[in-house]
Amino acid sequence: MRFISDDANDLKPAWMSSQETECPEKLLPGFWKHYTIADCRFFLWQMLSASISTENQDADASPGEQISFFENLVVYLEASSIVDNRGPLSKAKRGESEQYETGESSMDIKPGEKPPKGDNPHRKLHKRLKRLSIWHRDGFDDPYVILDSFFDAYDLPSFKARLYDILQVCCQEKYYDKGCPADVLYFLEKVESIINAAYSILISEEAKWLDKSKTAMECIASSNGEPECEIEPPAVIIQCLKEFFEYRSLKKWKQELNRICLYSLSSQSAQEWGVWIDSLTLYKLICSLAETAFDLRKNRSALP
Template identity: 30%
Template structure:
């Protein structure tokens, strides 16, 4: 007898409690499991170690692979949202230092740790601009392939054979993760173990 596997278009079952099919809830779950500072640092470490003949030993391989899988789900969720033109939350240039637009209420990090490092002012105001530009550069499957290759190289004693342009790759991927984080902070709220759209009843 064949068992039907649940639909899991964003590859969440390998790191979360079950398949999630709403892209905004993917972002909410990722940033419930981790924080933006941790993911930004992990991406930097993975990309750095992928370029040298050294084994990444700062965290256990299981933790590194877990972070890789979460970022991979962010890539897929961001791809599903890439055609959105603007957030339902209007943010102006004067709001840049208003913590309610960039600081998650359940974050354990400080205000400076949550603040986006790589986004321009326009991208801070409308993070969907980042998503659109990111996937114009190359396809989702290529981004996923490159990210998995970076992680494999970081966990190997040998550097990547292919030139993935480490600095550009890092900057683009961190920009995407920061934009995804802002979408989560502004549009999705956690209620207990449930995830609820903040604007569903408005």
């Protein structure tokens, strides 16, 4: 349909067959058999980013309204996924994956917490990152690849300048006009990618870094100049990552990025909608994270 209508006939299902309209609940298992909620978020985001980047936007479908619709549709799909997982046909199949689709698990790994014995912390971490990701979906196996990709796209000065411009328009009655909407989406995808990388590094390595009794020099000395273990990142880098996730949890940071995306592409300010975006604090923390990511990457490149 290429127009909005309140006509009763237009409010009826148009794509479903008569048999499907009689038993619509049977469609859910078939849909969720072929797609995960992560797939839905990914494909919808690709459609949204392409749509809001086009010229001559329809008056009834401004970029801000499309983003709002996208967010509500994703919430609806997530609710549908939960309902389907709780159905009798899904209970026998979902098994261990249930905790990742239906909400926060009590077994989620937190910074400073050792994973339980017998569990695969890396696999669990990757699933959690993918489940919470809005735009970024690749490279969870190696967070340093994510950092390389980020710094291939931006250097620190240009990143800070772009971040400042985007945060500034969130609190003004205008949208980001120094590029197309896709520029904002690409930028926020890169921000999300280094948040994912930082979280992955902190969770996967923190216990090892804190528990090691040997320093990097001892590792080198014990192997006659040939290091047998990774050189530890400086403690100050780990502290920066801790402070970043103490201010906001991983999930809360993703929500913050969503708000930045919405109000940077809207002609209405966040305050006008009763939303508080602490631009100065966000600018400081995200810039600090980018600098820490640069140090992490440099530290990794020093390894033989």
